[in-house]
Amino acid sequence: METVYHAWNVVDHARVASGAAELAIFTALLYWFFTSSRVADMLEVVGERVGGWCGRDGSLRQAVRARRRDVYAKLDADAAVRNATLYRLKEGPVVPPPQPHTRPTIGLACPRCAPHSRESWQEADGQSDTVANILDIGRQRFAGGGVVSRHLCDLAQCLQLETHDYKDVTPEVVADARFQNAIDEEARQLADGEGGYAAARRRVEARAMAVLASISSAMSNNVLRLVAWLTHKAVRRVAGAGCGTRAAVRLAAARAAGLPLVFVPLHRSHLDYILVTFTLYLTGVRPPLVAAGDNMRIPLFGWFLRGCGAFFIRRGQEGSNHNSDHIYKSALRAYILNSLSANNNLEFFIEGGRTRTGKPQLPKAGILSVILDAYLEGTISDALLVPVTVNYDKLVDGSFVREQLGVPKRMETFWSALRGIWRTLNTNHGGIRVDFNQPVSLKELVSSFDKYSHILPAGAGSGEEVSLDRRLLCAHSRSTMFGAGVSERQRLMVEAIGRHLVYDAAQSTALMCTNVTAYVLAAEMRGGGTLARLQKLVAARGALLRRAGRDLGYCGDVRAAVTRALDTLGRGLVRRGRVVRAASGVGAAIELAYYANAVVAHYAPAAVVATALESLIQSSPDSSEVSYDDLMAASLRLAEIMSHEFILCPPCQRIEDKLAEAIDELVASDVIAEVKHTDALEEQRWSRRVAAGLDDAPPPAIRYRLCHTPAAAAERRRLILTLRPLLEAYAAACRHVADAPQKTVVTATLDDMLDDFAHNRMTYGEAISTDAIRNCHRLLRQWGVIDIITEDKQRVVRLQEPYTDPTRLSEICVHVYRYNMSTPLLDDVAT
Incomplete structure (x- = not known):
């Protein structure tokens, strides 16, 4: 009996509580109903119609009209205040509105080497100073559309991207004279030892076709749209501060010239492959064929990259057998030359692999030498070289500490790529910048090379001392892609053009808040200091860099920028307390130096x-x-x-x-x-x-x-x-x-x-x-x-x-x- 009584009390209390909740909800609905201006308008209409039917004004209509008079009285008072304020502003001194942050005009062609290119691709005033978030292109385009297009703006933007015709150049490569000569030469060498030229040639042809198939791209408009949509979603999640770009309007003017565009990015992350193509595609530029390392040819992801225009090349390392593989070298040269002659755009990372230190690396002249050959042989009349820079608040690929400490590089696999993507998508990496320099005419660079008297080869027996500039070029020009009989002058020309492209890209790289903060901690505040001192030094260093013509990838309050930089770098790299200082330990020092080295290269x-x-x-x-x-x-x-x-x-x-x-x-x-x-x-x-x-x-x-x-x-x-x-x-x-x-x-x-x-x-x-x-x-x-x-x-x-x-x-x-x-x-x- 006691149990039943206890259960009845519980039910009774629950009924009382539910009744109180219902009363509260009902009261809230009544309050909203009678205080909402839209409901008041509705009640006024209903009251007027009821009063008209009854022939008299009811109390409900009077109440609504009284409320309406109060609302209009308040609106009239606000309007009077605004009119008086405007009158005072008109009679008083004119105060200009706040102006947007002025950025230096960066990425212009060298006035010594390419004055014509510098004048040809200039933007209108103010266009080169604008940094646009490419993630907002779809939102702005469909802002005035319907409900579906506004909420699915990324998908709508990707579905309406321009389609291009991507010609398969494999038949032209197979018929290329150099490719066939390389097959003949290797078949003769095998026939001498094994007998039977025809059988040897069939084996060599089969291998050559397999090599060509491993190189060739399979660019598809449908894959590009799919990857563009996936990139929208991934970058929104990864880059909390957005993905900015500037000066893309230069490319819209340059593509009207009808010449192939050769994009030459500095390489920091695996995401560079996608971001450059993604940015070009969204801004209306024909996506390029991308030279990707064969380490990226992994299941599923390699298929996506190939569909986005990637053609896979082997890493040219000293001591490897790839340098003596004439079939591979001839196939790669023929593929690049025929792609350029088909007016395809091209993209390759001139540094070769990703930088492990954060500094720009010396150029690898392999693909650049092929492009120069195409121009000198008349395969193409000219090409426009476009240095590209990509920078991140926080590197997406993680750190290179293990490799700097001598641990061998781990080859990319399907599961390691999945783990890396999952880890990346669950981390905020701050902001990203993808910027394009002015296109530079290859023909103009070649003609300007004759002006470089300090690096040109001296005459035989001249006795002239070799300058340091020429010694450095001669020491670094070790490309394995040079054809037979290439002169020393052409080698120096390729090395000089490559170094110029790297230098121009490095000078136009946007310096992120993590770069400047890490440099101040490493070079100006190595012993540590207060947060206020760090903010003061970062503000002073940023002002000096801006005065020197460098673009900063952040603006606004320096205190917010420093806070964001410290949060992005993390407590593993920077210790925060009463004293802010770089974390002790080799790993932390190496990783912090990676971000600081972007500024180190400037100084x-x-x-x-x-x-x-x-x-x-x-x-x-x-x-x-x-x-x-x-x-x-x-x-x-x-x-x-x-x-x-x-x-x-x-x-x-x-x-x-x-x-x-x-x-x-x-x-x-x-x-x-x-x-x-x-x-x-x-x-x-x-x-x-x-x-x-x-x-x-x-x-x-x-x-x-x-x-x-x-x-x-x-x-x-x-x-x-x-x-x-x-x-x-x-x-x-x-x-x-x-x-x-x-x-x-x-x-x-x-x-x-x-x-x-x-x-x-x-x-x-x-x-x-x-x-x-x-x-x-x-x-x-x-x-x-x-x-x-x-x-x-x-x-x-x-x-x-x-x-x-x-x-x-x-x-x-x-x-x-x-x-x-x-x-x-x-x-x-x-x-």
């Missing part, structure tokens, strides 16, 4: 001069002055050491001239000051570069002294820290060079550096880098200290005479050690 010339200046000061502590000649000579030596890390200037400019500009910048920023001598003529000081080019007028003896203000010391320290981790890595690589497999040498160097960092003998965790060590080996090979050969399918380091003697090896390595000097400016760097 490389000034950092070279500042480091050379410090080496001269520390080598002669009793002297308070340095001469211009000594400073320039030391800067040129350091520029050669850093030649595998940075492209300091375009090939149309001499490195010495670029370093002279950097010296002038240090003078203008009061880091150094020119010593005034009473017996020197004013004309000699400002005309020293003109006099340097005359045989009978040597440059005057100009000297500089240090400025000892705190601001000058801070600027010198910042510039030295910009290059110091690289010099630490180069010094360690020189100490461990030996006759051994290169992998063993690199591992020994990394282990020693890790031990030094663990025992606080080395400050810079980002110096522990496989890329920097291998670049130092390339430098030593360029100097003739070592040679790198292939034995048993692995690369082996061999010391050359006379550097097998440790004493002679130390004498050449001292050129690196002298710039890794001890200086009081770095004594307070935290370990």
Whole structure:
């Protein structure tokens, strides 16, 4: 009985509670019904009609009219206030509305090499300064449409994209004379050993057709639409700050010329393949055929990439058998040439693979040499080269820490791609920028090459000293795609054009908030500081970069930008508390340096001069002055050491001239000051570069002294820290060079550096880098200290005479050690 009574109480309480809830809901409905202006209008109409039927005004109608009078009275009062305000504004001083953020005009063609291209593809005023979010194209287009088109704007936009006719060039490739000659040559070689030319040719033809099938693209309008829709959804989820682009209107004007467009992006992420095609497709430009690495030929994803225009190429690595595969090389050359002759657009990553350091890499001239061949042979009348830059607030592919620490690169698989996509879609990577430079005429670049007198081959027996600019070009032009009988002049031309494209793209890369913040933490606030100080330094650095003509991928309140940068970088890279500082540890230092290196590349010339200046000061502590000649000579030596890390200037400019500009910048920023001598003529000081080019007028003896203000010391320290981790890595690589497999040498160097960092003998965790060590080996090979050969399918380091003697090896390595000097400016760097 007690149980029944208890159950009855529970039911009774539930009934009371439900009744109270019903009463509350009913009261809320009544309140909304009688306070809604739309319901009041309805009641007025009903009341008027009922009153008309009854012949009198009811109380309901009177109540509604009273409410209506109150509403209109309030509206009239608001209108009176607005009219009075407008009258005061008209009679008072005119205050202009807030203007949008002004961005520098970037990505223009070089005025020395391509003045006609620079003038031909100029946009109207203000168009090049506009950054458009490509994710909003569909929303803006269908904003005034129906309900379905507004809510499915991405799908509607993709369904209405322009279709193109993509011709299959495989039959033309099969009939190509060079392709057939390569088949004949290999068939004859096999027939000599096995007998029977016909049987050998059938086998070679079968392999050649398989190679061609593995290369060929299968671009489809339907696949492009599907991938465009999927990219809309993925990028909206990945890039919380949107995907911006600028200057795409240049391409709309250039495509009217009827010439093939060759897009040359810098490579940061696997997403680059899709983003460039996605941006071009949405802006009305014919999507290009894309040269993709064969590591991306994985199930399902490789099919999607092939449908988007990807043709897969092998990685050209020294020591691999691909370099001697004439069938493959002839098939690839024929495919590219016939695609260009069919007026297809083309896209290839001129750096080869993705950058592991965040800095632009030296160009790989393989595909570029094929395009130049097509022009020189008359296959195409001209082509428009378009440098492209893609940058991310946070790298979509994750970090390259494992590879920098010597762990072999993992090959992409179907399941690793799925895991990477799932991880990416569940992470906010901030903003993305995809920008296009002005198209540059290949014909104009070739004709301008004759003006590069400082890199052109000297006449036989001239006795003229080879300039540093030409030595660097000769050392780096190692492409395996050059055809037989290619002259040295053509090799230098391909290398020069490639370096110019990389330099132009690097200078127009939008610097994201994570890039600037990471650089300030690494070079200006390495010991840590308050959040307010970080915000102040980031604001000052951003203003200086903008004044130097660099585009910033963020705007608005710097405090919000710094907060977003710190949130994007994460607590694994930046420790936040009362003191904000970079996280300790090798992995965090390497990953943070990746983001900072985009700014490091900008300050490389000034950092070279500042480091050379410090080496001269520390080598002669009793002297308070340095001469211009000594400073320039030391800067040129350091520029050669850093030649595998940075492209300091375009090939149309001499490195010495670029370093002279950097010296002038240090003078203008009061880091150094020119010593005034009473017996020197004013004309000699400002005309020293003109006099340097005359045989009978040597440059005057100009000297500089240090400025000892705190601001000058801070600027010198910042510039030295910009290059110091690289010099630490180069010094360690020189100490461990030996006759051994290169992998063993690199591992020994990394282990020693890790031990030094663990025992606080080395400050810079980002110096522990496989890329920097291998670049130092390339430098030593360029100097003739070592040679790198292939034995048993692995690369082996061999010391050359006379550097097998440790004493002679130390004498050449001292050129690196002298710039890794001890200086009081770095004594307070935290370990």
